[in-house]
Amino acid sequence: MVPLPRMLVLLVVVAAACSTTDGIPRSDEVGGVSTAESSSAGEQLQVRTAEPAEIALITHGRTSDPYWRVVRRGAEDGAASLNLSLTFSAPDSDDAAAMAQLVDEAVAAGPDGLVLSVPDQSILGPSLKAAVASGLPIITINQGASASREIGALAHIGQDPSQVGEGTGEWLAADGVTNVLCLEPVSIDDTGSAHCAGLTTALAAGGGTTATMAVPDDSGVFVAALADRVVEEEGLAGVIAPNPAAVPLVLEALDRVERSDLQVVVFGLDDEVLDLIRQQRVNLAVDDQQYLQGYLSVVLLDRYLATGLAPGAGTLVASGPGFVTSENVDAVINSRREGLR
Numbered sequence: 313m314v315p316l317p318r319m320l321v322l323l324v325v326v327a328a329a330c331s332t333t334d335g336i337p338r339s340d341e342v343g344g345v346s347t348a349e350s351s352s353a354g355e356q357l358q359v360r361t362a363e364p365a366e367i368a369l370i371t372h373g374r375t376s377d378p379y380w381r382v383v384r385r386g387a388e389d390g391a392a393s394l395n396l397s398l399t400f401s402a403p404d405s406d407d408a409a410a411m412a413q414l415v416d417e418a419v420a421a422g423p424d425g426l427v428l429s430v431p432d433q434s435i436l437g438p439s440l441k442a443a444v445a446s447g448l449p450i451i452t453i454n455q456g457a458s459a460s461r462e463i464g465a466l467a468h469i470g471q472d473p474s475q476v477g478e479g480t481g482e483w484l485a486a487d488g489v490t491n492v493l494c495l496e497p498v499s500i501d502d503t504g505s506a507h508c509a510g511l512t513t514a515l516a517a518g519g520g521t522t523a524t525m526a527v528p529d530d531s532g533v534f535v536a537a538l539a540d541r542v543v544e545e546e547g548l549a550g551v552i553a554p555n556p557a558a559v560p561l562v563l564e565a566l567d568r569v570e571r572s573d574l575q576v577v578v579f580g581l582d583d584e585v586l587d588l589i590r591q592q593r594v595n596l597a598v599d600d601q602q603y604l605q606g607y608l609s610v611v612l613l614d615r616y617l618a619t620g621l622a623p624g625a626g627t628l629v630a631s632g633p634g635f636v637t638s639e640n641v642d643a644v645i646n647s648r649r650e651g652l653r
Contacts, residue, residue: 365424365617366397367610370414371454372431374402378582379602383454385651386606387427394614399423408432415439425449425613430456430463437463449616453605461626466616469605469629473503476633477510480577480598481522483635484511484550487595489575490520492550493541495558497527504554507579511552527554531561538565542574550575550595556582563593581636586648589641599644601632603652 369387373380384400391398401418403410408431416439418426426443430436430452437459444450444464452460452468460468484492492515494508512522525541528534542548542565551574553562559578566572572593578585581597588594608629616622623629636644647653 364395364397365614366399366422367391367425367427367613368399368401368418368421368423369606369609370401370411370418370426370428372402372406372408372411372429373454375400379600382651382653383602383606386603386608387610388606390607390610390614394611396610396614398610406431408435412436412439415443419443419446419448423448424617425451427451427453427609427613428456429454430459433459433462440465449613449622451609451613453609454602457628460628464625466625467612467623467627467629469608469612469631471600471630471632472628473506474510474513475630476579476598477507477512478514479510479633480507480552480579480596480635481511481514481520483596484575484577485515485518485520487575489549490515490518491522491545491547492520492552492575492577493523493525493545493548494552495525495527495538495554495562497554497558498529504579507554508552523548527558534558535561535565535568538562539568542566542569542571548574550577553578555580556585556597559585559588559594563588581644581653583648586636586641586645589636589638590645592638595637597636599632599634599636599653601634601653604631 371380371383373383375381375384387398387400390396401414403414412435415428415436426448428450430440433456440450440463450463450465452465454470457468457470457472484490492511494511496504496508508522508524515522523545525538528537538561542551551562551566553559553576556578559576562576566574566576575595576593577596577598578594579598581599585594585597589597608631612622612629644653
């Protein structure tokens with residue numbers, strides 16, 4: 313992958329999750345059984361016995377989603393390499409209250425460590441603070457960077473969306489693209505806005521400009537509105553899609569106004585995006601490298617339990633991003649076939 317310019321080298325932890333096809337939450341286990349005792353994640357250091365540790369991973373995303381399947385693969389690989397006992401669980405739906413119940417159940421089972429995403433701190437926070445107070449070390453992943461320090465987690469593994477946006481802007485500026493339209497999805501979190509804010513900062517440093525546009529829920533309305541906006545924006549050189557699902561609609565809008573000359577960038581990737589990069593219809597995909605969120609989370613907890621060493625309360629450990637272009641897309645496609653992206 314092409315490294316992100318001027319990004320801080322940080323650590324981020326990601327939780328993997330899975331559910332059965334019948335919609336019932338389940339747990340899967342890999343490795344041995346731990347007899348170790350854990351200590352307070354924020355205040356005390358401890359060294360476990362020689363027995364394998366038991367790590368619980370809980371996430372708001374299910375492994376029926378290809379994204380989270382890769383996170384789980386990373387966690388499984390890390391657990392297998394260290395002979396850890398690893399369990400996965402996730403709620404049936406996007407219900408933070410149901411996820412909080414899973415956290416309470418996991419803590420009651422007595423694992424040696426917990427890795428999880430935190431999509432809603434207001435609901436999950438009390439359960440997590442109680443878990444830390446009981447002496448359970450926690451690492452957060454994916455969502456929950458701002459909550460990680462407050463709840464007393466050892467670290468957060470993932471990405472800072474503002475830094476991701478800034479690095480993307482630096483890549484574009486180096487490629488001669490200085491005036492872009494950044495699309496912001498309407499969602500409960502501010503990731504899309506943070507991406508665009510970082511992008512704006514980077515391009516402005518070189519004299520470029522960034523316009524923004526909210527993405528309507530209706531796809532037909534979105535395509536028409538984007539086509540009109542592209543015509544209105546003078547000197548436009550690129551369009552930034554918020555996620556892979558938006559890319560076909562962006563291309564449809566550009567085709568409608570005969571602006572296939574514009575650079576197309578997307579935060580995230582899937583099989584269709586990779587194929588479009590091969591066709592040179594998409595110029596850049598920003599890769600989360602979520603495999604590292606799963607892998608690093610269990611490795612860091614294992615090292616903490618074995619040595620008492622941790623990055624530091626609330627530290628961000630960066631899993632990415634990486635940049636995918638026509639130069640490295642074939643290697644990324646092969647990696648995705650192996651379940652690593």
